[in-house]
Amino acid sequence: MDVFNQKRLNDKPISGTGIGLRSPHVNEILTDLPEIPWFELLADNHLVEGGLIPLQLEKICQHYPVTFHSVGLSLGSVDPLDMNYLAKLKKIMKQYDIAWLSEHCCFTSVAGFHSHDLLPLPYSEESLSHMVNRISQVQDFLGEQILIENVSSYMKFAETTLDEADFISELAEQADCLLLIDVNNIYVNHINQGIDIDNYLTSLPAERIKEVHLAGFDDRGDFILDAHNNPVAEPVWKIYESLIQQIPHVPTLIEWDNDIPSLQRILDEAQKAEVIADKYRSGNFNYAVS
């Protein structure tokens, strides 16, 4: 599986700092074709087969390397996997040569009902075993490794017996999957749950991290919400630097999903990430919007 995955990574280089493609920017991007190293697309928005959406996907993929980020696999759910959803993902990934698929360490649906929110799991042996089995099923079906992202959580389960970082690391090892580490989520969980950031970062298997996410949170007073509606906060940049100096060539992505600003504003964030990562590697990427 590693060999297969490596081939795809080489064919479609995902490197430097990309951004999440959002609909207010699509026309500007397709008209001006700004120099952006890669895009991450929310896969769930691109599973429709008619109208404008598939055409936009095709055009973006003609000009940029693209990865898929999904929210609908519901890997942690005790429901059977939605094979129709998975088959659609596989078909479109193959059709447009999508570099890889990432999903979340959570569940979004159960008993046939969908929350459309990333619901946390208790970090227990039962959850671990269940997630390992589900990720293996998905990877076998797709014929390649997927990336699993740590989620923000506002809940502490009595059934939890493992630290989040240990759970994620063990999951990656047992399922032989890759990791997408969201630095903002680490910070959110640090503030809301008191997790130890240094311990978290040193516990992660660096060789399995293939993507890093950066985003902004919303301060709600008694907690902070992973709202993706603000610039990346200073404490998050500091955690990012601690992480990226260990893995300077791992691609980073800027996510901004609510109160979406101009494309240039998001590219400014990407440039900031590049400057930090570049301190630990040679060569960087110049972001130019015409």
Added chain:
Amino acid sequence: MPLANIEKTFMDNLLKSSVKESEFLTQLLPLSSLTKEKQLSIYKSNVNGAYQKVLGQVYPACLNILGEDYFNQLCRAYRFKYPSTDSDLNNYGEYFTVFVKEQSDLHDELNDFEYLAELALLEWHWHASFYADNDSSFAFEKLAKVEPSEQNILIFILSNSFSLHSSIYPVLDIWKANKSSVEGNQEFSMPEAETYFCISRVEFTPKITLLNNYQYELLKSISNGLSLTQLTERDFIAAGDFQNELTRFIQNGWVTGFSLLELRD
């Protein structure tokens, strides 16, 4: 508690109105700044917010007419009555039109909005039209090969993006004045006769076309699956130019194909 029970009780708390929180809260531990109740309420708020956002995007005119507070109340009630059973969030609002009709029958404050269910139906089909599957091109060559004896088994197929509407209310005017924001004079005169129109996608953009009574009846008969022979036998058919109208429907991309009910040798 097993994982399956935790997930089930968690989801029940998010999507059902009459669930007691206590069973699920026993599965949580307090955090220094978040009580167990607060932890659950954050997820309730997140889910509710996501659903409200989607419904507001699909039904902007309903939102503008009812105002944010009342519309959000409807969204909360809708979440409990019709929880999402589809991973595609675009489909979440599918039953909102039915729900609005149900609520209109139940609540006096909606008496002034008799048109609301029809307006919601318009908005839903406008949204659905954008995301509808592409159609194949009309197979004129195959149609030319259909034998006259097969006309009784030939039925026409409408575009995936097509929907047919009728209303005794000025829903089109109301929609146009409220779909982006509340614009202009909000007094609308009742039309003298029932209004007929259809929604279909032209290339990538949904479009509304007004229809006359003949076109509406013909399209309704086609959507009801009447065969070509049955269409030509309808009482109203002689009142217009059937062939010309059918040609226009095909040219407009409303009728996109046909099928034969039985297979030929």
